[in-house]
Amino acid sequence: MYLNVAEIESAITSLHGAYPASSETIDLPHLTHDGRATRLLRVGTRQSDEVPAILLLGGMHAREWVPPDALISLAADLLEAHDIGTGLGYGESTFTAAQVERVLEELNLFFLPCVNPDGRHFSQTTSAMWRKNRRPAPEGSVGPSCVGVDLNRNFDFVWDHKAKFAPDADVHTSDKPCDPQVYRGPAAASEPETRNVVWALDSHPRIRWMVDVHSAVPVILHNWGSDQNQSTTPSDNFRNPDLDTVRGRPDDGIGEFIAEPDLKSAVELAERMNDAARAVRGVDYGVEPAYGLYPTSGTSDDYAYSRHVTDPADAKVYGFTIECGDTFQPVFSEAEQVIREVSAALLALALNAPEVAED
Template sequence: MFLTYILLVAAAFGTSYSASIQNEYKTYKDYKLYRIEGERQKLQNFILQTMTELPEIPFHNIRGSVAHALIAPELAETFEEGVRLANLVASVEIDDYSEIISLERGGTRRSGGFSWTAYYDVDDIYRYLRNVSDWWPDLTELVVGGKSYEGRQILGLRINTPSQNKSDNKPVVFIESGIHAREWITPATTTYFINQLLTSDNPNIRSLRDQFDWHIFPTVNPDGYHYSMTWDRMWRKTRSKSPGSLCLGADPNRNWDYNWLQHGATSDPCNYQTYGGSKPFSEVETKTLSEYVASLENLLAYVAFHSDAQILLVPYSDSEEHTDNYDDLIKIGKTSLEYGKKVNGEEYGGPATAAEILYKASGGSMDWVRAKLGTPIVYTYELRGTYFHWPEHRIPEQGDEVTQMMLGLFEEARNLGYY
């Protein structure tokens, strides 16, 4: 019965997918956002089988016995039947996702000033970083972490308060954001965090700034982010050409050279979600960024921001294997989440590995940094949202949560002797 469902959806999806790779604005008119509920193991089996056979159908916000999926109108009836056959329950949370996108685009500013009540395209984010480096020349400098397929720089900001002791070798903290193009809240909260580090009068935040050599990159997939802003709100991948295919892009968080393509990724270049690329580091973004990260001496922490599962993840994502400091990472992570909860009362899932709390996924940046570089403190924060939408006027909510989470993270890391 379930196989019948898979075949039916495959046939239907074959008629709908080709439009998603055309160079015209995709409205998502009449796409429905479903909430799927049921016994946890049945739900996991349903998601895993669907992702394996039909990875074009995106699931998200997977938490325990609940998940969400965005479904094209021509697939809605078949999808509902598949949910029924799997002994699960589906309900429609958003009847027409284009209305959400229209509201979001209405508030998006693409030129002019910069604030945290709107979403901005790559050029505006980079202009902000350049302005910041001009405003605080003694504390900051622009850094280039790599380049993109379309020729953009992966531009970041280094924040390093001058030390009285010139020989000080501060611990380095690297922040990665925006690796998945559609996760707009992550560049927004990252620039908010930059602003907090530089302008806050809170002595704890100023101390956090001064203790580390920060390398912060708001959008490490600039081509994909720009495309998401201008053509397809739900675009996730890079924009590279795939060998032997007309389909574009690879998932940059399945393209790192650690257990590449073993779990939660596909070799199909037309996969809309998790194509791992033609080889490890096939994407110029991941290759050049990895080289930058590997060049950093005294790298204490690597923190990646995603959305919108509202969970905290630790390595490793593709197996039940734990790092040798797993217990410490759990303790540090719990303190971080406790600090974040004080802001808005929001509960996050985890800390846990993706294999434990979501599903197995190989080729991610977090696992590569931990396994290949031995960086001791490595996390992925999945921020809040409703299928990648977060109201622009509420960006400061998450920005304040992230700031407090970073305070909690590094306070507990210090308590445990990591620096």
């Protein structure tokens, strides 16, 4: 059975209690609209400022029930395997005891299994297909769809799509509070859940990679989602106001700049994640820039990578999205298989990320 919100928080407590030498719980500063507190679970034997780190997000969208369970499952697997000195196997995707040890002793993994606990609770108890958080409806609005914000349109990256994109760019977001799916919120980072993710990045500058686990396509996405990638014209980037009337159009010769070495690293890491996921039971997720799915603004993965461009004092954080499985709430026997695919992919990232970053 899928974990509910209380069980996710209980699992975080229990895992830290069972493995105190290789984990830490970290309170996030912002309560949700319904007053819920959320925490990070750091998995690793080194202090947070000692080694590079990966931030793992799940449950951004309420109806996507698999990702939070996948992150709790992976954290439990890693902590137990490291404690007893064994490897891990997910179908034909296998990892040795030495590899598990390397992950926990040379990296930190910050797990935020359920970014959106209010939404998950509502999805699991009232409306299964609910996607957004539970921000109260604006005064004067009518109808249940007027509640909530799509958290993965709320981050401070070309958030104001009407000002930042071509009118015909078909960017998948909305400024209408009663949009039932993709309302971006009243301001960038208006939501406490969004601000908790920003706080995690701000407070842990050794984070170099971030993966936001979603469902369901499946596919592994890398930067960018705002426009097609290009590596020849550095001035053509999200900070250039001259692109605000043309951003997001396909095949127009203008795209979002990403340095060639960064693009090479992002693609290589995504492909290694895909290889590991495919080895579980033969499902090929595939790899593509996020724009290949559809143009977006205000997403977590693009925000994470954009930070070092906006402020060179910030660490460079490669952003990825794993869209896992092919349905939001599969029967749990199928969910367990998807959880294995996600676990294998994330372990492959952890093992390969430091090496690829040094290339």
